[in-house]
Amino acid sequence: MRFVMIPKAVHPWFDKANNGAQSAAQLLSKATGRTITVEYRAPQTADVSTQNDIIERAIATHPDGLILDLLDEKGNRSTMQEAVDEKIPMTVFDSLPPEGMDITAVGADFCEQGTLAAERLAKLIDHKGEVAIMMGVPTAPNHALRARCELKVFAKYPDIKVVATGIDNDSIETAQKQASAIMQAHPNLGGWVACDAAGPVGIGQAIRESDKVGKVKEVGLDNLSDMLQLIKDGVVDSSASSRPEMQGYWAVIAAWQKAMGQQTPKNIDTGIDIITKATLSK
Template identity: 80%
Template sequence: MKTAFLLATALAFAPMAARAADDHAPLRFVLIPKTVHPWFDKVNTGAQAAADLLGKTTGRKVEIEYRAPETADVSSQNDIIERAIATHPDGLILDLLDEKGNHATMLEAVDEKVPMTVFDSLPPEGMDITAVGADFCEQGTIAAQRLAGLIGEKGEVAIMIGVPTAPNHTRRAECERATFARYPQIKVVATGIDNDSIETAQKQASAIMQAHPDLAGWVACDAAGPVGIGQAIRESGRTGKVREVGLDNLNDMIALIRDGVADSSASSRPEMQGYWAVIAAWQRALGQKTPKYIDTGIDVLTKKNI
């Protein structure tokens, strides 16, 4: 009820020119994630929930079109963005694969006067776009600090990077490295790149553990990475010997925690990111100013609270 009241109040103060255009026609937003992935399904769930609430509260239908690239490929994502722009939606909701690689396509949206909101990412410098998500550095730091405690602040560790060009993935990796650097007896001996693929993460983790038999623990920078790492730990019979702190709240990640393969996970609340990305996009479509950043916070998932 409180949320509905706030939304109704925001609508009442929307600029008259924007509302006068046609306040009964449906609003259509195109949601474009990095790739097909269970984490983005959760984002879409939150987005659809926000659209339903806005429709019930305002009486104006809000439609979410979900268009995901089959793989984490910048050119494929740009193609989807360009085709979405051609349909003149009321807004684009994007998770950028590459801040620089996506920039030119985003400028096309600006030229066509299509508002944009980004989630789980950061907009290119100088662009007036609301970003929705958790503090990536804080999330990576939480994971690295928990792992350091689990291994007694000493030993060999590895980092699984997701998509190397993705600003959120690289920022988490930077902060994980910086955290480990504060412990003189911890050494980062390897990094894997999974490109947001659980299967790739599993193969990379298996190869790294074979090359480093004394490896003490793992952290990751994306949602797919820790699931693949957990699978590799279980398959190698090293549960309890190689410790893992994951990211996010995929069902497979929760199962790994419940089974004792992973200790915990720092979750960036994907459902909430989808929800507030739609709210911000809706406000932009009405001509309202929106915040520079909406921090959705971080949940630390453990066996005790999952």
């Protein structure tokens, strides 16, 4: 059996998810005595048309299932409908399926993840001051949901003002440049949250390069090695992390079950970890 896994872009977070996917394929092959493979096809950048082209090429090979992380719920819908028409099962991970499509979603509770990060930042800045949000890929369902929930948290506190938002399109370099520009434009900025895994790394780099460590607080997302190092170095306070390896693993398990004709749950919640310097020292 052959599955095709298509993430948002080439990115260290998705490398972790792919590691989990390959582990699941190995386990299933061993358990069933049948070769199970996962082909990993990542767009070079977070571009919807490029991702759709990759999905269409995958559909043409008639795999036993597609495992997708959507860049744009609306922009991906028609291509996904092609898979439905070809009776190719789909599973999404780190994302939400288009409304009305009966597709299992594997991932964290994205609203909870954004809420946890925003509440931690609010506490760090004593519930007052200027904050900014790095939005990731605004059309991505999970990034957009985190952003909405972060904004909802900040709206609860009358003395917190969201003064800027950046768009990094899942690029650490873009996030670093945008964060630097925003901090120059808002010298009284007190803190940052983000909506993707690349954003908080770029923000942390910008905080360090701007000599604002300790002056500008950051609560990040996810568990990239650069993110963990920024926490260890005291540049970033903490991270509300999803579990990419687990998402990749369970996405393959769900895709395999669906390919075997089994019913699968609407959602598989892989949980959230709060990572701090203290948890990293254990």
